[in-house]
Amino acid sequence: MEHSPKLVSSEVAALWSAYMQNSMSYCIVQHFANVNEDHDSTDIIQTALTNCSYVVNEVKLIFENENHAIPIGFTQEDVNLKAGRLYSDLFALRYIKHMAAAGTAAAAALLEVLARNDARDFFSKTSQMFMKLYNDACDLLLKKGAFVRSPTIAPMEKAEYLQSETFLSGLIGKHRPLTAIELAHISKNTETNSIGRTFVSGFSQAAKSPEVRKYMERGTEIAAKHETVFRQVLIEDGVPMPSTWDSTISQSIDAPFSDKLMMFQTNSLTAISIAGYGAAIGATLRKDLDGHYTRLVAEIMQYANDGIKLMIENQWMEQPPQNIDREALRNRRV
Known part of the structure; x- marks a missing residue:
């Protein structure tokens, strides 16, 4: 059969x-x-x-x-x-x-x-x-010469094992140089914030709802702040800054998308950022970077949670498929 x-x-x-x-x-x-x-x-x-x-x-x-x-x-x-x-x-x-x-x-x-x-x-x-x-x-x-590249590093001269726990560094003080893996995550998360900042900045001027515009303005500030944190880490480490291409936003206030769509797209971008920060925490060995990511992920999770509440209030949040609520079924028989 x-x-x-x-x-x-x-x-x-x-x-x-x-x-x-x-x-x-x-x-x-x-x-x-x-x-x-x-x-x-x-x-x-x-x-x-x-x-x-x-x-x-x-x-x-x-x-x-x-x-x-x-x-x-x-x-x-x-x-x-x-x-x-x-x-x-x-x-x-x-x-x-x-x-x-x-x-x-x-x-x-x-x-x-x-x-x-x-x-x-x-x-x-x-x-x-x-x-x-x-x-x-x-x-x-x-x-077009517009691909956002990660920073470059010198070729590794030889492979070797770590000799000391100082490689982990502390939360403050002098830190050892960034690894290629840590640089890759910083570059990826910077690029994600750059795209998100451009998106929500445009949304903030085109959204019809004042609450949505205010939410997008807050998102622009958060993304810019996170980009600054990552860039400061690179500056302190003496790493050449990666290329960056801020995309032009027009002066149009005529929304090409519904407020519902703009909120969903913003929620998707925050979810990608949270996942990116989580992956970075798992791959990072410097404690100061862990501290940055932990603080930033808490901020963006709060932002995402507030966005979901706003979507629910406006009935823009579609309910995902879920298991049967047995208790509700039992209560219907009462």
């Missing part, structure tokens, strides 16, 4: 999250495509739209076959294609690179919790699609 198992919780979670993220990204890239003037980016933008559309349609098909409710996600009601440019074409390319990297990593990470063949095939293909998109975006950014 052929075994046809139902979707398990991890598969439902993976598919639901993919639908939410890609229906949102599709709306954002639609706006980028509508205002794009950089002919070099046209094919990459169209590929990004194709990838997002593929994910949304495939998840919908799997859920329909399982009689599972289709997520609300984001639709044409969440994007205003009549709105003028809010971000530069260069930022659109940086966003697609960032989105493709996140999509590749998420799809690959989810594979280990998937059992069904169709789910594994879907996420395997998704990972390959977004990996190609990422590489294409990287190639174009390199061609």
Whole structure:
């Protein structure tokens, strides 16, 4: 007999999250495509739209076959294609690179919790699609001289074991030089904050709700502060500063996206930052860096929590699939 198992919780979670993220990204890239003037980016933008559309349609098909409710996600009601440019074409390319990297990593990470063949095939293909998109975006950014590079370090002369616990350093005082791994995480987290700061800065001037605008202003300040902390670490260590490209934000106050979408995108960026800081803590051996990350992650977690509360208050937070509430069922019989 052929075994046809139902979707398990991890598969439902993976598919639901993919639908939410890609229906949102599709709306954002639609706006980028509508205002794009950089002919070099046209094919990459169209590929990004194709990838997002593929994910949304495939998840919908799997859920329909399982009689599972289709997520609300984001639709044409969440994007205003009549709105003028809010971000530069260069930022659109940086966003697609960032989105493709996140999509590749998420799809690959989810594979280990998937059992069904169709789910594994879907996420395997998704990972390959977004990996190609990422590489294409990287190639174009390199061609334009706009790829944000990590700092360079001198070649290691020889491999050796650590001889002293002083390698861990303390919270204060003189610290040993940063390792390549620590530099990689600092660079990645700086870039994530740079993209987030540009996004929320534009959102702060275009959002319709005063509460959302205020929330985005706060996010701009937090991202700028975190970037400053990371850059100061590099300065104190005498590390050459990595390249940086702040993308232009127009003077438009005509929102290309709904407040709901802007809040969800900001929440997604904070989640990526939290994950990035967590990975850095696990890979960092200098105690002062651990102190920085622990303090910064607490601040951004509070910011994310306040954002979720704001979304719930406005009924913008879609409920993820959850287990049956047995107690509620019992109470209905009373």
